[in-house]
Amino acid sequence: MNLIYNSEQFSVLEFGVDRSHEALRFGGYEIVDKGGKREIFINGILAQNFRRDVSDLIASEPTMAEIDEFLGSYNEVMSYPATLH
Secondary structure (H helix, E strand, C coil), X not given: CEEEEXXXXXXXXXXXXXXXXXXXXXXXEEEEECCCCEEEEEEHHHHHHHHHHHHHHHHCCCCHXXXXXXHHCCHHHCXXXXXXX
16 A cells, blocks of 8 residues: 555545455555545546546646645545544
8 A cells, every 4th residue: 555645635545456355456545535534445447537537637737736626526425434544
């Protein structure tokens, strides 16, 4: 697992591809909304789409505010309270 983004509002952990675990067949991402104290783990097709969208976003050389705005679009589907691992 790698911390690939960290701001005052969000952090994103990337989990590598692990074909021996179905949940990580395509890798996965954990997005944590620090202010809202919520998180989501995405994998499969959603992780592939996230990876593509992040690549497109990074190509535009965004500010941290723009990245946080993008990550904020996942707030609607975050339903798990953030806990320490």
